[in-house]
Amino acid sequence: MCGTDGHNLLEIEDLSVSLRGNRILEDINLQIKRGHIHALTGPNGAGKTTLMRSLMGGMPHKGTIRFLFQESNRVGYVPQFLEFDHSVPITVFDFLFLMLKKMPVFLGRRRTVRKKIEELLAATDCSHLIDRCVGQLSGGEFRRVLLAQALSPKPELLLLDEPASNIDEVGIRHFEEMLINLKNEQGITILMVCHSMNMISRVCDAVTAVNRTIFYDGPTKGMDHADLLQQYTFL
Amino acid sequence: MDFIYDIFKNWAAQGYLPSIFEHTFMVRGLLAALIIGPLLGAVGTVVVTKKLSFFTQTIGNAAMSGVAIGLLLGEPVDGTYAGLYGFCLIVALLMTFVKNRTRLANDTIIGVVLAQVLGLGIILMIVVTSQFNIHQVEGILFGSLITLNDQDLIALTVASVIVGILFAFNFNRFMLASFNRTLAKARGLSPVFLEYLFVTLMTVVVVSSLKLIGALLVLVLIVVPAAGAQLVAPNLRWFVWLSILFSTISTASGLLLSGRLPVPSGAVIALVSSILFYGALILRPLLSRGGPNQGEI
Numbered sequence: 411m412c413g414t415d416g417h418n419l420l421e422i423e424d425l426s427v428s429l430r431g432n433r434i435l436e437d438i439n440l441q442i443k444r445g446h447i448h449a450l451t452g453p454n455g456a457g458k459t460t461l462m463r464s465l466m467g468g469m470p471h472k473g474t475i476r477f478l479f480q481e482s483n484r485v486g487y488v489p490q491f492l493e494f495d496h497s498v499p500i501t502v503f504d505f506l507f508l509m510l511k512k513m514p515v516f517l518g519r520r521r522t523v524r525k526k527i528e529e530l531l532a533a534t535d536c537s538h539l540i541d542r543c544v545g546q547l548s549g550g551e552f553r554r555v556l557l558a559q560a561l562s563p564k565p566e567l568l569l570l571d572e573p574a575s576n577i578d579e580v581g582i583r584h585f586e587e588m589l590i591n592l593k594n595e596q597g598i599t600i601l602m603v604c605h606s607m608n609m610i611s612r613v614c615d616a617v618t619a620v621n622r623t624i625f626y627d628g629p630t631k632g633m634d635h636a637d638l639l640q641q642y643t644f645l
Numbered sequence: 646m647d648f649i650y651d652i653f654k655n656w657a658a659q660g661y662l663p664s665i666f667e668h669t670f671m672v673r674g675l676l677a678a679l680i681i682g683p684l685l686g687a688v689g690t691v692v693v694t695k696k697l698s699f700f701t702q703t704i705g706n707a708a709m710s711g712v713a714i715g716l717l718l719g720e721p722v723d724g725t726y727a728g729l730y731g732f733c734l735i736v737a738l739l740m741t742f743v744k745n746r747t748r749l750a751n752d753t754i755i756g757v758v759l760a761q762v763l764g765l766g767i768i769l770m771i772v773v774t775s776q777f778n779i780h781q782v783e784g785i786l787f788g789s790l791i792t793l794n795d796q797d798l799i800a801l802t803v804a805s806v807i808v809g810i811l812f813a814f815n816f817n818r819f820m821l822a823s824f825n826r827t828l829a830k831a832r833g834l835s836p837v838f839l840e841y842l843f844v845t846l847m848t849v850v851v852v853s854s855l856k857l858i859g860a861l862l863v864l865v866l867i868v869v870p871a872a873g874a875q876l877v878a879p880n881l882r883w884f885v886w887l888s889i890l891f892s893t894i895s896t897a898s899g900l901l902l903s904g905r906l907p908v909p910s911g912a913v914i915a916l917v918s919s920i921l922f923y924g925a926l927i928l929r930p931l932l933s934r935g936g937p938n939q940g941e942i
Contacts, residue, residue: 462827463827466827466830466831467830468826468827468830485831486831487827487828487831489825489827489828491825492824492825492828493823493824493825494694494695494823494824495693495694495696497875498693498694498875498884499875499878499879499880499881499883499884500694500820500880500881500884501879501880501881503880504880504881504882507817507881508817508820508821508881509821509832511817512814512817513817514813514814514816514817515816515817515820515881515882515885516687516816516881516882516884516885516886517813520882541879541880543880560831569831571827
């Protein structure tokens with residue numbers, strides 16, 4: 411296992427985001443511990459995805475975001491969806507080739523890259539999907555392929571945007587196992603936007619509930635689900 | 646350029662090529678088709694993936710105004726390059742800027758700008774056609790082998806080489822940036838810069854092909870070969886190469902036919918391209934194995 415448990419990997423201080431005069435996020439103070447799986451939850455429109463985008467440098471903000479990297483200095487990102495025409499014939503191999511290689515995919519030597527991509531897909535139990543078109547994958551398969559791309563090169567911090575959406579219960583359990591393995595075996599710290607209280611309580615070490623400001627931040631152990639959901643309701 | 650034309654003329658005289666290539670304008674047209682055809686096919690794959698088909702039509706329509714502006718600025722009637730490339734690039738970059746600065750949908754922005762460039766184009770055309778040779782204007786609108794000159798061929802070659810290199814070098818990045826902006830940023834790319842770069846390259850290749858294909862029909866060679874390839878290609882590699890093949894066959898054979906028929910080259914190229922598309926549609930069950938377009942005909 412890599413890294414040191416108990417120390418922060420990410421520190422956010424007084425973060426605020428405004429869009430067209432509307433305050434989306436206000437006074438966000440948050441620490442993500444190294445080696446933890448940390449959930450970010452809250453009602454729709456609460457600013458969770460905005461916070462993720464701020465972490466990726468894609469959103470103008472006030473305040474401080476501090477990454478305390480020790481190894482790769484790399485953040486892996488698993489988006490909720492891809493915005494492309496699903497009838498375009500992009501296979502899983504093509505998709506990962508685009509990520510990993512500079513040589514144009516239509517000129518590149520596929521055999522030499524194929525082995526590397528198969529190994530990458532094996533890490534998320536989906537090497538059998540290598541020749542399937544991305545637009546034809548089920549929600550669970552698609553999420554595992556997206557997770558595979560985020561693992562190369564190996565990240566220190568993994569950001570996941572609603573990984574449980576559009577996945578059936580079996581797929582969610584499989585995905586959860588992979589996240590726990592990544593944390594335990596590779597020491598990767600994970601921050602994920604998640605609406606499922608069951609998933610949060612099963613895999614996460616800590617949870618932060620946001621609705622423009624933080625209204626809950628603490629460990630999942632001993633967390634009162636009903637109380638948290640009630641706070642959702644009254645916000 | 647004459648020695649190149651002479652080679653083709655000799656081949657035509659010896660029977661290796663159809664006799665129509667004894668005419669310089671046909672050789673020039675064939676060279677233009679063989680240079681721009683593959684590039685349009687390749688660029689079309691990214692256009693289709695990024696859902697920018699009607700963006701190219703707006704560029705084509707802006708060319709009317711571009712030619713007129715060039716003429717009014719004093720450019721020669723057979724070489725309005727500054728007006729043409731300048732105005733079309735301004736329109737393309739403006740559309741991208743508006744898209745990035747607002748939450749308006751792509752087709753809404755295209756609709757707004759298309760209306761503006763058409764209105765401006767019609768007004769400027771009326772002003773210009775009273776002063777200049779209307780055939781030059783028709784050549785831009787419908788494509789004309791007769792008005793394609795050596796200068797055009799050189800401009801088209803230079804533009805194609807530059808665009809081709811930059812396009813191939815950035816192909817993976819263009820594709821990746823079109824999937825998800827945050828993901829592209831996470832992979833160290835600048836999606837906004839890549840969007841401007843792609844739009845610029847696309848505009849240059851579209852404008853370069855106007856005299857061969859025509860402003861009203863340029864959309865055909867950007868979209869139809871890629872759409873045909875999309876139907877049968879099992880992966881991205883085949884998608885690009887089939888699109889290049891369909892586009893090259895369309896431009897070359899369309900050009901040959903237009904040399905024998907008294908019709909604009911662009912119109913024949915469009916029809917050949919459409920025949921290939923329907924051919925791909927019919928052959929799809931045989932050719933497409935595991936592709937995403939396996940639905941019923």
